[in-house]
Amino acid sequence: MHPLVEGFMYPNEVELQWSILIVLYPFITGLVAGAFILASLERVFKVEAVKPTYRLALLTALAFLIVAPLPLQLHLGHPERSFEMYLTPHRSSAMAMFGFVYLWYLMVVLLLEIWLDYRADIVRLAQTKQGPVGWLYKLMTLGSFNVSEGSRALDDRVGWIVTIIGIPSAFLLHGYVGFIFGSVKANPWWSTPLMPIVFLFSAMVSGIAAVLLLYMAIMKLKQRPIDMRCLDTIAKYLFYAFVIDFSLEMLDLIHRIYEADESFRALDFMVHTRLFVSQVVVQIYLGTLVPLVLLAATQVLRMRENVRRAIYAGAGLLTLIGIFTMRWNVVIGGQLFSKSFLGYTTYKVEFATREGLLPALVLMVLPFVILWVLLKLLPAWPEEEAA
């Protein structure tokens, strides 16, 4: 018997097909969708308190969206053929259609919204900066230097419409990632109509947590005061989204346990053995219940500012770990058991290989580098910077 296998697996199943890179893909797309939805809170739902993070959230979404296709690209057996998905898409394939959802979201929603929001700043910078940086800004104006009040009002109006389109698009983007997994009827660990909606809410949770942490970290680095009203509001929305996300996941779990269909025993055994640490300990206890309790405490108890900040930082970090392990448990967990329900295989993460830990780490650092560049080019807090 194969050393990694316990029980019986179909012989072609021993090798895992989707690696840690495919874990990163829903994690990163989730951060994009979540960050965008946080940004839209201010823009569409007029939650003024989160204004200090509006631009940061948009740029975070963009930085992660640029990186989102890279793990997929790296994972393909023939990356050079990936463009065929756009040229000759197979219309019944969820994966093929995701390419278009991605492009729509990048080009029509995110880039357009950021450009409209930043247009006045870009024009100002294009007129003041010299040399290559100045040329770059001139290029970014797309030839439009009109920043009259009328044109700004138009920008605002169009930007608002784009955000209105953007919200369902963000839902679509991540709901669709959920559908890619949820529609695989051969795999009972994935195949549930709840998958898109669980993915969506966990995306919101992770995106909000990421922007919250980034905001705190950047303010700390810049040695500027944190807007506590903003932070409290973000934490409140994080808590709400998390409650819904957790309820949905528990609903799925309870449903599976109660229904106990043909796959249940195999999956239950997997959760109690190979997935116990990542699913029960890290995802459910450490990554969900602990941050939920912490966030709930900040909602009901009166606490000093520095205590709240510490709790938000801790809860945010645990939340991100929890959502990452959730992606891990979905993607990797879904491949550890045999479709015969009679055996289990093992996933060993390699290090410096094409689909190993090293490229995964690089891909996780890359969005932060991109965000740093974006923040240099497009200051998120220009009025404070000027002061």
Added chain:
Amino acid sequence: MTMNRRELLAQGGKLLVLTSAAAAGLESMRVGATPRPDAPKEAQHWWGMIIDIEKCIGCGNCVRACANENDVPDGYFRTWVERYHVEGWDAEHPQVDSPNGAKEGFPPHPERTGKNFFVPKLCNHCTDSPCVQVCPVGATFDSPDGVVLVDKSYCLGCRYCVQACPYGCRYIHPQTNTVDKCSLCYHRISKGLTTACCEACPTGARQLADLKDPKDPVHEYLRTHSVQVLKPHMATGSKTFYNGLDGAVR
């Protein structure tokens, strides 16, 4: 719109060139679409397979023949044989093994009690294949005569189809980095031969079946036997029919 003579000639010339090019293109497409006289009459067949579990002796001839015929790399399988051991009424907990896909057959089974039998497996060439459905570029496709094939010059190697197949029939070929699976020996059957596995089977446990050919013995077989497909609840329209399939088989 006004146009002088020079413009008219230029435009007309362009149109003429374009239309003749289009006509030539159309002509070549039309000619291309005409079947060659020696081309197989694909749509006249609807291929499937009959597997008689009662006849399978687990010798592994089919696995070896398939690997030789199709250059299947070691450790991967276009076809394999599973051995089931079911104790008493406990069909929910069968003991199953398939050492190296049964390429070298099976060692003697330690259990003397209960029920033992062999189940050859291969691509089910489903009518509503989940693998065809999910392929992002259509590199996995249905041939007109009902065989699920892979165009390895087009496959991205995304592995979505491997995940989508309920039967574990697909693998990524380590040399080509594209997906690979049973082609029902398409290169053979389209020349009127049978598949390598059917030819190598000493007991006739595997039979290629043309479900469209009224003269094919498959129709008589289906009429007189209780046949079943694997995982019927998956509703994939499997065309690999099993005679004597035990409820314990997954």
